[in-house]
Amino acid sequence: MSEPKPSQPNFSHLEEADYTGRMRQHDRLFGLLSIAAGLIFLQGYMIAPLIPRLAEIFDVSAQEIGFIVPAYMLAYALAALFYGILSDRFGRWPVIQISIIVFITCTALTATAQTAAQMTFWRLLTGLGASGVIPLTFALIGDMFPYNQRGQN
Numbered sequence: 001m002s003e004p005k006p007s008q009p010n011f012s013h014l015e016e017a018d019y020t021g022r023m024r025q026h027d028r029l030f031g032l033l034s035i036a037a038g039l040i041f042l043q044g045y046m047i048a049p050l051i052p053r054l055a056e057i058f059d060v061s062a063q064e065i066g067f068i069v070p071a072y073m074l075a076y077a078l079a080a081l082f083y084g085i086l087s088d089r090f091g092r093w094p095v096i097q098i099s100i101i102v103f104i105t106c107t108a109l110t111a112t113a114q115t116a117a118q119m120t121f122w123r124l125l126t127g128l129g130a131s132g133v134i135p136l137t138f139a140l141i142g143d144m145f146p147y148n149q150r151g152q153n
Contacts, residue, residue, distance in 0.1 A: 026144060033137045036100055040130045043107060044072060047123070058116040065116050068123040075127030083132035084139065092140040095132055102129030 048069055055062045087095040106126040113119035 036133050040133055043130060060116045067120050071120045071124040072127035075124045076131040079128045079131040080135050083136055087136050087139060092136050092143060096136045099129055099132030
């Protein structure tokens with residue numbers, strides 16, 4: 001007579017707890033990145049209605065102060081090309097963090113502008129910082145959920 005095989009221990013409850021913990025981390029991360037993306041979107045487009053008032057404050061024409069919009073957008077578009085390379089080398093999350101820090105710092109420094117040229121300069125740097133968050137968020141999500149796991153619980 002053969003001896004019964006010892007049954008394999010069932011660790012499914014631990015796997016489920018680990019999965020639940022990871023999903024909570026993912027939810028917090030997605031929440032943080034969603035807030036950051038929303039602020040970046042607002043920063044890009046909320047400035048246009050302020051141009052007439054900013055022209056008065058800085059005593060320049062609307063055309064001159066109007067450069068703050070393309071300064072942000074052009075810097076955003078050009079820098080986004082390089083954030084992928086940086087994140088491949090240094091990791092997605094560290095580069096996203098640096099991007100957010102640069103964005104927040106330069107946004108605060110925009111409030112210190114004394115001239116239209118300073119405002120344009122800070123907006124340009126703000127665009128450089130902002131441009132890493134949204135593209136790298138999509139890349140991070142792709143890394144966290146491989147293609148064969150997408151759409152599953």
